[in-house]
Amino acid sequence: MKELIAARGLRKSFGSFEAVRGIDLIVPAGQVLGFLGPNGAGKSTTMRMLTGFLEPTAGTVTLDGIPLADEPIAAKRTFGYLPEGAPAYGDMRVEEFLNFVARARGYVGADARSRVDRSIERLHLEPYRRQLVDTLSKGYKRRTGLAQAILHDPPILVLDEPTDGLDPNQKHEVRELIRRLGDDRAVVLSTHILEEVEAVCTRAVIINEGRVVFDGTPKALDAKAAANVTSNRLDHVFRMLTTSDIGGAPRTKAASR
Amino acid sequence: MNSPARIATIFRREFAAYFTSPLAGIFLVIYLFMSAVLTFQMGGLYERGQADLRPFFQVQPWLDLFLVPALSMRLWAEDRRTGTIELLLTLPFSVRDLVLGKFLAAWAFACVALALTAPLWITVAWLGSPDHGTILVGYIASALMAGTFLAIGAFLSAFTKNQVIAFVLSGVACFLLMVIGFPMLLDFVSGWLPRTAVEAIAAMSVLTHFESMMRGVLDGRDVLYFVSVSAAFLFLNGIVVEWKKAE
Numbered sequence: 001m002k003e004l005i006a007a008r009g010l011r012k013s014f015g016s017f018e019a020v021r022g023i024d025l026i027v028p029a030g031q032v033l034g035f036l037g038p039n040g041a042g043k044s045t046t047m048r049m050l051t052g053f054l055e056p057t058a059g060t061v062t063l064d065g066i067p068l069a070d071e072p073i074a075a076k077r078t079f080g081y082l083p084e085g086a087p088a089y090g091d092m093r094v095e096e097f098l099n100f101v102a103r104a105r106g107y108v109g110a111d112a113r114s115r116v117d118r119s120i121e122r123l124h125l126e127p128y129r130r131q132l133v134d135t136l137s138k139g140y141k142r143r144t145g146l147a148q149a150i151l152h153d154p155p156i157l158v159l160d161e162p163t164d165g166l167d168p169n170q171k172h173e174v175r176e177l178i179r180r181l182g183d184d185r186a187v188v189l190s191t192h193i194l195e196e197v198e199a200v201c202t203r204a205v206i207i208n209e210g211r212v213v214f215d216g217t218p219k220a221l222d223a224k225a226a227a228n229v230t231s232n233r234l235d236h237v238f239r240m241l242t243t244s245d246i247g248g249a250p251r252t253k254a255a256s257r
Numbered sequence: 258m259n260s261p262a263r264i265a266t267i268f269r270r271e272f273a274a275y276f277t278s279p280l281a282g283i284f285l286v287i288y289l290f291m292s293a294v295l296t297f298q299m300g301g302l303y304e305r306g307q308a309d310l311r312p313f314f315q316v317q318p319w320l321d322l323f324l325v326p327a328l329s330m331r332l333w334a335e336d337r338r339t340g341t342i343e344l345l346l347t348l349p350f351s352v353r354d355l356v357l358g359k360f361l362a363a364w365a366f367a368c369v370a371l372a373l374t375a376p377l378w379i380t381v382a383w384l385g386s387p388d389h390g391t392i393l394v395g396y397i398a399s400a401l402m403a404g405t406f407l408a409i410g411a412f413l414s415a416f417t418k419n420q421v422i423a424f425v426l427s428g429v430a431c432f433l434l435m436v437i438g439f440p441m442l443l444d445f446v447s448g449w450l451p452r453t454a455v456e457a458i459a460a461m462s463v464l465t466h467f468e469s470m471m472r473g474v475l476d477g478r479d480v481l482y483f484v485s486v487s488a489a490f491l492f493l494n495g496i497v498v499e500w501k502k503a504e
Contacts, residue, residue, distance in 0.1 A: 051347040054503055076349040083347070087340030089270070091277040103266045104348045106258040148344075 004186035009059035021210035032182035034201035079156035086145030090134030138165035267358025308385025326427035329410025391473030398470035401483035408490035438462025
């Protein structure tokens with residue numbers, strides 16, 4: 001399979017604090033990667049390096065064969081990105097905002113209109129297209145952010161907490177959409193919800209304190225829980241990998257030895 | 258898509274943004290009202306009995322001091338507060354595209370405001386026979402000065418998420434750039450600074466260059482001053498955006 005995302009040896013320091021301490025991430029087409037970790041583990045920082053918002057202190061990112069550091073503009077055309085909190089221009093109507101993104105992506109006239117219409121349709125935003133982004137509920141604002149990310153049908157999608165703030169119905173719809181999109185794309189999504197990983201992801205990567213502590217299928221993640229754990233098995237594994245609450249946890253100190 | 262097209266995309270969004278809030282209307286009304294009041298009341302346009310726009314141009318630096326920071330304050334502070342800076346920098350734009358697109362949008366708006374004072378020009382042309390060349394150079398000088406103040410304001414806006422802070426900082430910075438050319442201040446420092454240093458300080462002042470252009474002298478050095486100060490601050494603006502973006 002073609003490597004769409006290839007991040008090697010990513011590190012990021014803010015002053016003396018090292019947020020990301022050497023992460024490798026190779027994602028081929030057809031993979032939906034769930035990116036997990038406690039708050040402050042470095043999820044958003046990693047995603048910001050994948051999308052060129054932050055320059056890594058060390059390491060390289062190649063997107064669809066294009067080196068991000070050398071050809072940032074070309075590389076930025078290969079992905080759609082939903083940043084943390086789904087930022088959007090509050091003073092614009094949904095369709096105006098999507099139109100701006102369409103223009104930024106190089107579409108004009110009828111091309112731009114059909115892109116915007118299709119995106120609105122896919123995220124079921126039709127009743128809200130003339131509404132100001134500022135007046136949207138949290139869930140619809142997030143959908144507008146998703147509509148913006150998929151507008152140009154990119155081979156790569158990077159989604160920072162795409163279902164945060166959605167009600168259960170909206171969550172279900174968005175997961176269905178991501179699953180469909182993941183058929184022929186590389187998708188990286190971060191989440192706090194472990195059931196989401198089981199529901200949509202074909203691969204789970206857990207990071208803690210800037211390092212990868214698990215990388216495998218959701219099934220393999222489940223299998224790490226002891227047989228006597230019957231409920232919330234994934235939560236149990238997550239705590240086991242990222243805290244010292246449960247015996248046998250590979251705490252950073254132990255892991256780095 | 259090439260760089261001019263990308264700059265045009267940002268320009269359209271930013272220019273339209275002025276009109277989605279009451280800012281554009283309030284700004285234009287206050288600017289035109291104050292221009293007229295100061296020109297006629299303080300400047301005594303009629304009483305002078307001369308067909309020129311000198312009183313109008315004389316108040317431009319002082320009006321710009323309060324009004325230009327109102328145009329530049331939101332340029333970056335707003336994007337940083339709402340997080341849209343992350344969206345802009347991960348769309349296929351370079352920092353240079355963003356800096357130029359935003360600056361040109363604000364400058365175009367300032368030029369629209371300036372163009373709306375054209376009735377004054379028509380008035381003096383109707384009442385007498387002014388030197389149109391002098392007036393044109395005065396308008397060019399006003400546009401260049403507004404551009405310089407906007408570049409400084411945009412640069413300072415990139416430092417903060419708070420528009421009020423951006424407004425105050427820009428006002429103070431533009432004020433300093435003006436008063437360093439005041440005869441009062443220059444007389445004060447000329448006592449203990451060598452002549453060349455005093456001249457260098459005076460040469461850095463916006464007022465020195467604006468006033469020589471206001472008299473109708475289109476000197477390349479004055480134009481170069483405004484263009485180079487603007488360019489320098491726009492260049493620094495890009496650096497600050499990169500530096501502060503993730504905070």
